[in-house]
Amino acid sequence: MGNVYLAYDYPVLGAFWTVMWIFLWVLWLLVLFRVIADIFRDHALNGWAKAGWLFFVIILPFLGVLIYVMVRGKEMSKRELREAKRQQDAVDAYIRETAGGPGASSADELAKLADLKAKGTISEAEFQRAKEKILH
Structure with missing residues (x-):
């Protein structure tokens, strides 16, 4: 029968080094993929420069x-x-648009309500309740 290694046969320092090497390997992969993504994201580099950097980073x-x-x-x-910043601005614009932020006037909201009523999405009673909320 062969040797059977149990968990307590593996020294604590060995486990620490294994975890550290795995952590460093994952960190290395994150940095590598971040650099590759940056190469493609950079609009100042032309195609040959991107290919050169990519070749250098891969080889x-x-x-x-x-x-x-x-x-x-x-x-x-x-x-x-x-x-x-661009992503945050896009999220902020979406939230403002969806929430009908300070730029939305009562007239705009009434027009949207009238459109919903015309499409049949809301009933006359729902339209009247929403209209009262907007006007008060």
Whole structure:
């Protein structure tokens, strides 16, 4: 019969090192994919430059990512911030549009109600109740 290794045969320091290497590997994959996404996101690079960086990052991944972050890291963070700002603005605009924020007037809301009533979505009684809420 062969050797059977039990959980208590695995030293605690060995478990720590295993967890640390897994963590570093996952962190490495996150950085690698973030750099690859940034290469495609950058509109200042032409196709050949993107292909060159991508080739460099894929063929020599550790060196390629390290050099990319050193050379283009500042612009990378600026693009990341611009993208986050653009997404936040889109969410804010959607919320304002959906909630009928401060830009929506009573006339606009009445027009929407009349349109819903004309389409048959709401009944006359629902229309009157909603109209009273808007006007008061």
